Amino acid sequence: MNFKQKTSLALAAIALTASNFAAAQTTLLNVSYDVAREFYKDVNTAFIANYKKTTGKDIKIDQSHAGSSAQARAVNDGLEADVVTMNTTTDVDFLASTGVVAKDWAKKFPSNAAPTSSTMLFLVRNGNPKGIKDWDDLIKPGVQVVVVNPKTGGNGRMAYLAAWGQVRKKGGTDAQAQDFVSKLYKNVPILAKGGRDATSVFLQRNIGDVLITFESEVVSVDKEFGAGKVDAIHPGISIVAENPVAVVERTVAKKGTAEQARAYLNFLYTDEGQEIAAKHAIRPSNPTILKKYASTFKPITLFRAEEFFGSFAEAQKVHFNDGGQFDKLYTVK
């Protein structure tokens, strides 16, 4: 046997073991957004046990987390995700536009394919020294507001749309909303790059009087930094930020994992999945479980982006794309 034959034999052996291993166990890759890491860790453990019980088969879930849009780009460029779980509808819409997920992805699962949602709340320093109760307090002179740059983070887009939409919800016009938002961003000393960056600017660098961020982040901050350092403030009105999920048709067709991928996403809608979400301060779509955790999810008036912006895609175009409303805030002196 010469060297060439030996190598090819060795390679064949490796390939064989690898394929044996793959056959014994299906692996799904869940590509998700930044701050959902802990949530999906718990979901995966529960799902694996549940899957074993119902089908008798083993399954493994790999997870990947980074900024929501960056993840969507990675999947579009070829990252072999079986499912995507994002924090803004725009990211999944983008994948639908390139044919990576189904065009009608939002109809494939209940509640617009969003098993969970979140909303934007305020975090203030302990004792609320500036007396911040609602949106109107944020545009007072001398109040410093920390938010994420809407150009670089979904968190920032939600905060902006929440600020704009709450004016409309109270009966204001678009012009009044624009006025409010421009006053608000005049009080912003730093535009953070992403959700976690904003939290660290606010808590570790001690900058700003109030941080606008996701409800789930507000609660986890409370846990991580110890209660008593900051207070969560629930404004009267805020926006619904749905967390859409979708099966990546391109990958599951190739790997033959469509059934498992669907089972995984459906699990998020089960009582068990919904409870896990609630424990991570992510709003479950099941109303009964939402009510059960009423102490975490204090009632606030919520509005959907569709109410005032048409859709997220429309909002993106009008407000955040280059030359949009957000750019005008900073270019018109």
Add this chain to the structure above:
Amino acid sequence: MTAAVLQAPAQKRAPKRVLPGFWLTLGYTLFYLALIVLLPLSALIFKTFTLTLDQFWAAVASPRVVASYQLTFGASFIAALVNAVFGLLIAWVLVRYQFPGKKIIDALVDLPFALPTAVAGISLTALLAGNGWVGSLLEPHGIQLAFNRNGVVIALIFIGLPFVVRTVQPVLEDAEKELEEAATCLGATRWQTFRHVIFPTIAPALLTGFAMAFARGVGEYGSVIFIAGNMPMISEITPLIIISKLEQYDYAGATAVATVMLLASFVMLMVINSLQAWQRKRAGA
């Protein structure tokens, strides 16, 4: 005239090479460079061709983007200048003096090379923010170093330092001390010795170090992003603009801005290289 005529026949003859295989190695070099450097860069330029000229212009010349060029190139220039002065000083000390712990200090210079730039950015921010060790001392005097343009320059100084030190150091080591001694013997002051003897020797290397630090600064993202504050029109660097265009799935717009950066850097490196060649020629004459 006569000199040129005399030289002409000598140039026609191919110079004798010590080692064989010139064409093979040249071919390999070109192939490898094309694969690693030119191919990705051409992909960048091809992607911008999906834009019409008007769209391209709109993407690269909007006020926010122009403000970011000013910051990126301006801050990189200042940082490279600072590094040229203080990097030279460090190189000088490391070459000319013996002191305990010199090896450690020498190794320390390379740290900005090895450190993930985000780590540098985060630790610099922790240090310079209003509640950091340094920031808390300066803030009461109205000096704010983090979350504004100062922060950008400081981050770029940090990551650019090794380029100057490491290019100047070997040249200083090779410089003949006898020349300096001779200058002193002939009655030159220390400043004269530095200006006429030492500086001409190291100037090309210093310029190279400056150019590299500058080029590095222009492309830097990780360390700056944490300390800049990222306010549009004020402290937004161009790499952030590129990222934010990608966040909007504007691939073509992002590559358009990237192409502008690429061209600007290329032109600047060309200018600096020719300056250097001129300098070397003058020093040699």
